[in-house]
Amino acid sequence: MKEVVESDSRNTTDPVKWVEEHGDALYRFAYSFLKDKERSEDAVQETFLAAIRANDRFSERSSVKSWLFGILKHKIVDIIRQDARYVRPADWADDDPHFEDRFFNANGRWQTPPRTWEHPELTLENRQFWREMEGCLALLPPKTARIFFLKEMDGMSTEEICQETGSTTTTVWKALSRARMSLRACLERHGFGQE
């Protein structure tokens, strides 16, 4: 993860040069998730602008490139979360004490047992899957989504997520559990895994 400080042009702190130096790599990265020219361009542009606004933090960074990619990931997540295809139940909030009641009946059994997924192809290249996944990710309440993305986009450990969000381990595990529960149900509800 940590990169050695480079003093060549690749580590320039001159924002105008970033477009030449890092534009293609950032764009390609954004495109692999967003699959769309305009959304990917927006993500790249917003990344540069956010970086300029946080300019005073340049000097603390070991590598401009990895710093820009860090910002880009968050911009991609923001864009994915703007997807409003599916509507979240109005009463589903981050701290909903009844979340699990949507999935289990009073004796703790599944209301709708998960069905077997036939030929599940979970890849970014499987447009149908990824489109559904985007829509389902957008449904997660904000804090739950943040924790899920820190885990799955940034690959953070529970401890790192706790530090980043100021949450307890129990909160993090619960949020991840709920995110997984709702994602798989949402995918299935929209036909994923059924022939």
Added chain:
Amino acid sequence: MFSRRKEKRMTDNRKERTSPMSCRDISALVSESLDRPLSLSERLVLRTHLLFCRACNEYSRQIRLIEDFFRRTRTETDSLKERDHEEPVLPEESRRRITRRIEDEIRDHGPESHP
């Protein structure tokens, strides 16, 4: 399809983390197994339940597939950072537009300390 076998309610303290018996509790444990090492007794409880419960088995399989998808995606997209001069590239007109936008931003709210 889904066996509705009666679950033996060994104790009534289902809330206790070491003896979760319902599918509701098991689903949380399955999820946590992706985030932390389970204790020996938790592993035992989980394995026993999964042996008999098709729904929880499927749940476990699916959230693992999702977890695995994100792990693969992290690895694959990470490697994109290093591969220069590959398609797709930032289109020329976008490059110009973004550069102009950056110059505007610097003029308006510019970084004072930049060399």
